[in-house]
Amino acid sequence: MKNFLLLIFSFLVSTLSAQTLVPESKAPVVGIKTNIPYWGTATFNAGLEFRLAKKWSLDIEAGFKPFDGKNDDGTYDRSLKHLRIQPELRYWFCEANNGHFLGLHVPYYLYNVADAKLLDLEGERREGWGAGVGLSYGYQWMLSKHWSMEATVGVGYIYFEYDRYPCAECGNRETNRHKNYFGPTQAALNFIYLF
Template structure:
């Protein structure tokens, strides 16, 4: 119990220290550009990179791109589990304190092209869906300053996606079963990102 208390005290001290850090660079000017990568997105084997530009003292524009090139195609031509996709995620952000520091709200407009197969939690068990999607959502996040050029950011977003795809059976992917259209409401973004500031 004592060890848990000490660990909790250390973590809360680190968070307090990071929150109290100034977002200003060594010359007193705020950062203008941030490069970032989302660790949660990497957990799905999706390489990703984002760039964010400071537009004004409380406004920024972010664009994130993710590409999962893995098909899941087996030697016999059938498809196994796959979340192959390309995603572009632009977002306009309003910062409550200053750009790249503290709380923010965002509006995002995601677009994706996908080829997903045999993932039960995505509703594609024993089938493959190849198509595209677009939507709009809102997000909330917080940005911690952890060093002169380094930040950590946590973000969550919800919204709407229109998804259109052709549906195929996994075992015989040459014959289309149907064209499907879905209207999705729910989480549209989750990120824990490492950020480098310029």
């Protein structure tokens, strides 16, 4: 795995260094974006994308949900409190911010999740962090000179480390654990303003 990541990094650096880092056209060089479905989880989110070269860009996205579900008596109701930061290096098949792209993303999470049946955490709370790497594919549609939409999906690996607590006694830690996750790491429908 380490050799594979080193090979990908070497390829990206050599390809990027072979191109000029000054945009060659009057195409947008910075975009501000937000993931519309992510708002459905009551998560504040925004991102910036910087054009590095004609076919390369750097996307940095963050999501923050501060609501923790903690009751006055110290117990927890269902909650999904988290901070997610995800930089992604993108290669565009046509030109940056237009059409198809492939990305290499590195997600990082801080989280406090309680009683989430969908995540198989019924009756327990997990508090910890996670970091990983993944590959993504996406497409961006230009709607006008300054507005566009983007759809992207990604898969990869994330290492999670966490403390486990029973929800009825959330102050008493049961165990410290870790988990290796392989699967979807990204899904977005972004609305973008380009400068």
